[in-house]
Structures are given as structure tokens and as C-alpha cells.
Amino acid sequence: MKKSALIPLLLLLFLSAVAQDKGPFLKKMLIEGNDTLLYRILYPMNYKESKKYPLILFLHGAGERGNDNEAQLTWGANLFLDSANRKKFPSFVIFPQCPKDSSWAAIVRGANRSDSLGGFIIPAKEVATRPMQLVMELVNGLVIAGKVDRKRLYVGGLSMGGFGTFDILWRMPKFFAAAFPICGGGNPDKVSIYARNYPIWVFHGGSDPVVPVGNSHLMVRVLKEAGAKVKYSEYPGVGHDSWKNAFAEPDLLPWVFSNKK
Numbered sequence: 001m002k003k004s005a006l007i008p009l010l011l012l013l014f015l016s017a018v019a020q021d022k023g024p025f026l027k028k029m030l031i032e033g034n035d036t037l038l039y040r041i042l043y044p045m046n047y048k049e050s051k052k053y054p055l056i057l058f059l060h061g062a063g064e065r066g067n068d069n070e071a072q073l074t075w076g077a078n079l080f081l082d083s084a085n086r087k088k089f090p091s092f093v094i095f096p097q098c099p100k101d102s103s104w105a106a107i108v109r110g111a112n113r114s115d116s117l118g119g120f121i122i123p124a125k126e127v128a129t130r131p132m133q134l135v136m137e138l139v140n141g142l143v144i145a146g147k148v149d150r151k152r153l154y155v156g157g158l159s160m161g162g163f164g165t166f167d168i169l170w171r172m173p174k175f176f177a178a179a180f181p182i183c184g185g186g187n188p189d190k191v192s193i194y195a196r197n198y199p200i201w202v203f204h205g206g207s208d209p210v211v212p213v214g215n216s217h218l219m220v221r222v223l224k225e226a227g228a229k230v231k232y233s234e235y236p237g238v239g240h241d242s243w244k245n246a247f248a249e250p251d252l253l254p255w256v257f258s259n260k261k
Contacts, residue, residue: 002218006098022040022073022077025081025093026042028055032135032137035130039072040070042093043092044082044092053144053147053152054149055153056080058094058095058161059161060074060158061157067097071097075243077095094139096154105132105160107121108123110122118213122163122185128167132171152257154176154180154256156256157181158183159183159210162183165180166181170190182202188222195226196226199259200223202220202231203245205238205240207236209240220253231255
């Protein structure tokens with residue numbers, strides 16, 4: 001075989017192996033009327049139906065939207081697939097996928113994108129976006145089915161999913177035991193609804209050109225003022241991909257799973 005033909009073949013095999021590595025995340029879908037929520041779910045290692053487990057909901061960013069039920073695993077999935085983590089922290093992990101034409105939270109960009117928030121405006125709409133409605137229905141359904149530990153439900157997300165994390169917190173203010181939004185933002189007027197209910201660990205890159213760090217500064221300040229147990233990790237010089245730093249934090253999963261309602 002010619003070398004020129006061998007290289008694409010090896011690349012294809014490599015990409016196939018990478019895709020197969022995500023195999024433990026089973027492909028599922030929730031159908032509600034004319035709407036479908038695609039999602040991947042990782043079962044606890046050595047899963048037993050008679051036992052209840054913690055659940056982590058993770059919301060992806062805008063770049064992973066679509067309908068392939070695969071792209072949402074681009075960032076973060078490997079953290080939960082790690083054998084040591086699966087053994088130490090047996091849990092359900094859910095990665096839903098948002099369609100390309102929508103978002104987890106209603107986000108508006110104002111004209112002044114050079115301000116400290118980058119022009120991001122998060123309206124306090126009482127009705128959630130349709131993908132968020134389906135996500136809430138999904139996790140609530142799992143709880144009702146008795147599959148998960150009601151006292152150990154966690155949520156996190158990056159970028160658009162960071163906004164989604166702050167959004168679901170006020171929509172389900174007593175549902176979770178901890179949250180970890182990464183490089184996102186939220187509506188500060190809704191913070192008082194959930195601030196005292198569970199700890200929150202916020203992450204952001206200090207040089208984020210996409211979602212300015214001012215969004216996290218605002219939310220952290222308001223959370224503290226509302227009496228929340230909030231941790232904040234800012235990475236100087238890091239851009240929008242601060243999730244890489246967050247996922248590398250050795251205390252992230254121990255901190256998440258240490259919290260219980």
C-alpha cells in the first residue's frame with residue numbers, strides 16, 4: 001500500500017477508535033410530542049438495578065449543538081469515562097444535545113459588545129427554552145423512576161452550557177446538591193431563588209474573548225451577597241477554553257460528590 005493511501009487509513013482508524021472510546025455513553029432519546037431530546041447516558045460501573053446512584057447532568061457549549069448525538073461528548077466525557085473516576089465515583093452521567101437552532105437558556109446579545117459582559121443579556125423568561133424543558137423533564141423522570149439518589153444530583157456546563165447551568169438552577173431551585181458552571185453567565189436577579197440551597201463552583205478564563213470574565217465576576221459577587229457557598233477559579237491568560245483547566249482540577253469530582261442535600 002502506498003504511503004499516501006496509508007496515512008488517511010490510519011487517520012480513519014484513529015478517529016474510529018476515538019469515537020469508540022465514547023461507547024460506554026449509551027445513545028438515548030426523549031420524545032415529547034413533536035420534539036426530541038437526544039442524549040447520551042453513562043451508567044455506573046458495575047451497575048445494580050436495586051441500588052440508587054448519584055446523577056451528573058452536563059450541558060455542552062454552542063459548538064456541540066446538532067442532531068448526531070455525538071458532538072456533545074467532545075468536552076468533558078473523558079473525565080467521566082476515566083476508569084479510576086468511574087470506580088471511585090459510581091454515578092449516572094447525562095450529556096444531552098441541544099439542536100443547532102436553539103440554546104439551553106434564552107441569551108440575547110446587546111449592541112455594546114465591548115462592555116464588561118460582552119453585551120450578554122439573560123432575560124428572566126418564565127418559560128424555558130424547549131431544549132431546557134426537555135432536559136428538566138428527563139432528569140425529573142429519572143428521579144421519579146427511582147433510579148437515582150434524590151440527595152445527590154449535580155449539574156454543570158460550559159459556555160452556552162454554563163449559561164444553561166445558571167438557568168436550570170433557578171428553574172429547579174431545590175433539585176440539585178451542587179453546580180459547576182464554566183465560562184458562562186446568568187441572570188443575577190434570579191440568584192436569590194437558589195443561592196442558599198447548594199454550593200456552586202464557578203470557573204472562567206481571565207482572557208476569555210467569547211464570554212468575558214465579567215459575566216462570572218457578576219454572578220459570583222451576587223451569589224456571595226445572597227449568602228451562597230460559592231467557590232471561584234479564574235485562570236489568568238486563559239481564553240474561552242477554560243473548561244480544560246476546570247476538568248484538570250484534581251478536586252473537581254471529589255468536591256462535586258462530597259455534596260449532599
